[in-house]
Amino acid sequence: MIKDNKKVVVGFSGGVDSTMTVKILQEQGYQPVAVFLNMFPDKNLAEIEALADKIGVKLVIKDISNIFSDCIIKGFLDEYQRNRTPNPCVKCNFEVKFKILLQMAEELGANKIATGHYAQIKKENGIFKLFKGQDEKKDQSYFLYRLTQKELAKIIFPLGNRVKKEVKKEALENAWFDEIKESQDVCFLDKKEKVQDFLKKNLSTEENQSGNIEDEKEVVLGQHQGLAYYTQGQRKGLDLAGGPFYVIGKNLEKNILLVSKNKEHSALVNREILVDQVNWIGKEPVEGQTYFFKSRYRAQLTPGKITKEKNNWKVVLEKSQWAVAKGQSLVVYSDREVVGGGIIRLV
Secondary structure, X not given: OOOEEEEEXXXXXXXXXXXXHHHHHHHOOOXXXXXXXXXXXXXXXXXHHHHHHHXXXXXXXXXXXXXXXXXXXXXXXXXXXXXXXXXXXXXXXXXXXXXXXXXXXXXXXXXEEEOOOOXXXXXXXXXXXXXXXXXXXXXXXXXXXXXXXXXXXXXXOOOOOOOHHHHHHHHHHOOOOOOOOOOOOOXXXXXXXXXXXXHHHHOOOOOOOOEEEEOOOOOXXXXXXXXXXXXXXXXXXXXXXXXXXXXXXXXXXXXXXXXXXOOOOOOXXXXXXXXXXXXXXXXXXXXXXXXXXXXXXXXXXXXXXXEEEOOEEEEEEEEEEEOOOOOOXXXXXXXXEEEEEEEEEEO
């Protein structure tokens, strides 16, 4: 199929960001095609269809519920079963959303794809580079570090140089929405459902037996409901008197959850981190050079250095990050540029 350099496939969720992405592309002379990736088979699509009609864009609905369930939800549960703390959005962006949108672009004869992410792509000396979005509070580059040159060459982020506050204001002024609600961090949770509740409903109780909760002095404080339900630094959901207590570790052999009242316990402040499953967007980081690292989406950037050790990369931070959890992504920045990152395997 001959590709149309003006046709762009837009990942369309029906939210303010994807709606404004469509409108900006229309204003720039592109011909957007809104593709709604339906992750949930029982979802009512009437609102999505009505919004697409209102903003004058062709809508294509793609059922990906089986892929999403097998890859993202099952993967999320498997990681918790292994006592790791995954970030499903990182995996979903690379392994599901962008992958399928690029396939759809091929099928529909589009030259590019676009999403409403707050991040920026620039081409320098023949290399595509990923940068933080202009809006520091809404920057989503952390979730995109697994993208490669192949994907970045075909992606447009129209909101990368926009501020979310202004994006919402414009959407309301155009009467596309009566009100604007923020999307959930984990989209497959029910409204106001906690991760721990979702895990309890979906993980096997046979492999997650209750056991003792103990402090640093091996004093039994209570009972946990299965080690997989807890993550490093967790404070809520422990149901312990005299707190707050923080999860500082797990004794898998004895099925004991370890906690402490000390928020700055040595197990919760981490300076050395090993990562694997790395992806470098351009060149590998230079050993001995100072970069900035983020171990969770909401964490502060922390300076440090990175070195290669066999199949892993070792990061030594200048200042400790709090409650670094195995299974999360450690993302590497050089100023505003995303160098890449990997999965935390040891802290």
